[in-house]
Amino acid sequence: MEKKRDGFKSRTGFVIACIGSAVGMGNIWRFPYMVSDWGGMTFLIPYVLFVILIGATGLIEEMALGRAAKGGPIKAFGKCTEVRTGNKRIGEVIGALPVIGSLALAIGYTVVVGWIFKYTYLAITGQLSDMGHDMDAIGGMFGSTATSYGNNLWLVIAVIVTAVIMAFGIAGGIERANKFMMPLLFVLFLGLGIYVFTLPGASDGYKYIFTINPKGLLDPRLWIYAFGQAFFSLSIAGNGTVIYGSYLSESENVVSSARNVAVFDTVAALLAAFVIIPGMAVGGAELSSGGPGLMFIYLVNVFNGMQGGKIVGIIFYICVLFAGMSSLVNLYEAPIATLEERLKFKRPVAVLSIAVVGCAVALVIQGIVSGWMDAVSIYICPLGAMLAAIMFFWVAGKDFAISAVNKGNNKPIGKWFMPLGKYVLVPLAFIALVAGAMLGGIG
Template sequence: MKHKSHERDGFKSKTGFVLACIGSAVGMGNIWRFPYMVSDWGGMTFLIPYILFVILISSSGVIEEMALGRAAKGGPIKAFGTCTQMRTGKRKPGEIIGVLPVLGSFALAIGYTVVVGWIFKYAFLALTGKVAAMGQDMDIIGGMFGSTAKVFGNNLWLVIAVIVTAVIMAFGIAGGIERANKVMMPFLFIMFLGLGIYIFTLPGAEAGYRYIFTIEPKGLLDIKLWIYAFGQAFFSLSIAGNGTVIYGSYLSEEEDLVSSARNVAIFDTMAALLAAFVIIPGMAVGGAELSSGGPGLMFIYLINVFNGMPGGKLVGIIFYLCVLFAGMSSLVNLYEAPVATLQEKFGLKRFSAVGVIAVIGCAVALLIQGIVSGWMDAVSIYICPLGAMLSAIMFFWIAGEEFALQAVNKGRDKKIGRWFVPVGKYVLVPLAFLALVAGALLGGIG
């Protein structure tokens, strides 16, 4: 079996790896939740704790999951098994526990497939002028989304989303995922930046910028602000014991993980800020109040705003293409863990593994279209933070300090500080547990 590890696919460049990790992190949370949270909690009042948590999580959890995957040369099942083998001499307990984040990734991917199907439809509607043709009639706009999000309401575009995802993945890590992200991520940032510049030129936008840069000192005393800022950072950086672990497993041992994690955090935050600098001033231009996050923001309220501003048709086209790239890059990452599991545990070829996962994912996604919101809530509230906590426990507590430092320091000229392991043990693990408990109590925090 050892010879197969030499044949294992992987990223061909650090840039490709970082762009793929950025793609996995930049998703719907950056676009339909982050601007709403910034607006709801008072601009910079929210951004200050958010950025602090991004720094903390990227310098612990993101590094840890990348290092764990690279050290084990496998996904969560193999990685967790490696950790328990080091501690007890037995792989089986870790492998059994590692099934959970794989199933979580698959479940989240299935729910995400439904959402990406919506995005495909609205990108097409925008390109063909049908979004602009809705005007500002909220009955028409709301009716379109209602008919799309109902049971079996978007079958064609959902299947298209699965096919496109499967084609990208079938070409492998370097030939498919890396190449696709090298196209999608630069275009996403360029288009979002262009949108931001255009919105800046429109009358009324200054009210949005003024609000973003507002600081309410009293707001910083609200514990819920810190909980939601933490939740946004935690989920935005995609630590869940699955996607980042599997991407890390494809990385060369010569690459500097600490630098890669820093770049992922920087560009993920930039994407979220760009979305905020487009959506909040855009709502101000349209005289609308940003009072909703989630699908309603993207598929109802923003259409009304875009159709009421100069050049709104083009703005809508660019916006939905940006959202499509963000959604696709995340969806590919979510499906990779179950695909890699079929390859590792059952010896399937890449094409066959992708085909099996795509068929199952598509079938279940078609069935849950009417309940996707509850599906996504259940997975994100419970399974994702649990996966992140288990991954951190395996890496810092089970495998131990010597393994952790050695795994992280490979490829680095300057060794990471001794602070890294204590932060992982006594800060990251409790915070992951906090994400699980707070999410359950508050109905989701990210």
């Protein structure tokens, strides 16, 4: 008799956990930069269109696939090939790729979350505000952190906190942690946005956000980068959303769940943009860099020149910490669940095993984490998303897919769902893979 699987206690808990997995560094250190770089609403228009498309196809598909298989990518892909051919082995072999990708991305993300733990501590203790506008000191602090073996203590702390959350299971650990972190993140970010709104000079940032350049919409690269941002922001990679979906009750509605995740992920990204872009305007600085440089160098300087900047910095880094932790938990879940499913490890043993491996590798790659993350996000993540979509829409077929989606749905999903998944989502995932390889990353 198969052991009863852990799961989310409620649809709200599931949705909040999925929001937590989607809201991450891409929302905070890349989205505001892309909005600034491509001209405000000029970027937001295609971005929102792609969020709607991916939310209506990829998110629904991965949630429904995981729930139908009651397992992670290996079991889910195996289920699809079993439906088609009666043989689950080939699907299980292919399904190992998204699990490996999830672990690889989690390891790189562990390094970044270690940085965030350190900067949250530095903000709370006042060490960041004490640097003032000394860019040599600010840049030097990050330079010494983001180097080989430069942040060992905080990286280990990040792993320990993550492991403790995950050891308590889905309902007791992941759901409970996200129910605490996500609402607080939104409230704190909203408070930051309101405060920045009151500062002199912020209006220039808002004007820029709401600017639209019709000619810019004709640039194919804008659409490629907007798609990449939406694609990666919604955590479509054939792993995290699949495994979270496997813990969802069959009576829950995956269509409305996917919609809620897409909406709140976009709201989080917009909140970050409405804090960072006007904040940079207040400080008289250009948003000239995305990535770690924005969060750990340029914004430190801006906060230090802002009225109430010390408090702003503390709240900001707490928000970033919650976003990072919720995503990290999701990334580690697929490999942990794989050890439980395939090797019959007990939950604490699986968590400890993955935590030890993740921590050991993360410590070693600190000096090359940027290249590590690029390789995973450019190649493995879009490939995982494409494989999951192919398995669901093409291999398992219409009867399986529609049945999986409609369980718990108040009304049958529209006839648009299968053609959109087969003929739009799958090719776009392939484009994300090729464009990412050609352009050095698009999300």
